[in-house]
Amino acid sequence: MAIFASSLLVGPTARASEAVERGAPLYAEHCASCHGKDLEGAPNWRRIGPDGLYPAPPHDETGHTWHHGDRLLFDYTKLGGEVALDMRGVTDFESGMPGFTEVLTDIEIHDILAFIMSTWPDAVRRHQEQITRQEASSRQHE
Ligand code: HEC
Numbered sequence: 001m002a003i004f005a006s007s008l009l010v011g012p013t014a015r016a017s018e019a020v021e022r023g024a025p026l027y028a029e030h031c032a033s034c035h036g037k038d039l040e041g042a043p044n045w046r047r048i049g050p051d052g053l054y055p056a057p058p059h060d061e062t063g064h065t066w067h068h069g070d071r072l073l074f075d076y077t078k079l080g081g082e083v084a085l086d087m088r089g090v091t092d093f094e095s096g097m098p099g100f101t102e103v104l105t106d107i108e109i110h111d112i113l114a115f116i117m118s119t120w121p122d123a124v125r126r127h128q129e130q131i132t133r134q135e136a137s138s139r140q141h142e
Pocket residue numbers: 027030031032033034035053054055056057063064065066068073076077081082094095096097098100112113
């Protein structure tokens with residue numbers, strides 16, 4: 001019985017680490033050009049650029065990716081910043097984040113996000129998991 005229980009624990013962890021392994025090269029190919037190869041973000045990402053848009057923020061713990069729940073991060077990547085915010089009633093923000101619907105499958109997006117999250121310290125990861133739980137329960141009331 002003990003063996004059975006521990007093999008149950010290994011399952012999801014192994015699957016998660018496979019997602020991270022698939023996500024890392026996909027991140028390098030599709031996201032690093034704007035968000036930085038070490039997830040460090042564009043230079044001066046806190047200031048609006050000459051094009052009137054915010055540059056790409058870091059995806060490491062110095063940015064604010066971890067201030068958002070899984071659903072928002074997924075929508076942002078799949079649909080692009082403008083559509084993802086529009087769906088949430090924010091209509092006055094012009095976003096430089098393109099949508100990847102035509103480029104990446106849902107699983108690939110999931111894997112890239114798993115890779116990004118794998119770089120966060122435990123405390124940051126726990127905080128983001130908490131936001132994801134709140135996000136999920138607020139959606140139940142929609
Ligand atoms: C052409 C440049 C570009 C590429 C390529 C790009 N992004 Fe972005 N991304 C941006 C910009 C600019 C922003 C900031 C504007 C905004 O938040 O709407 C952003 C914001 C985001 C955000 C919101 C972060 C936050 O804290 O609000 C997420 C999530 C995101 N990008 C994920 C990705 C992922 C994953 C990839 C690769 C699949 C990717 N981006 C590729 C330009 C890019």
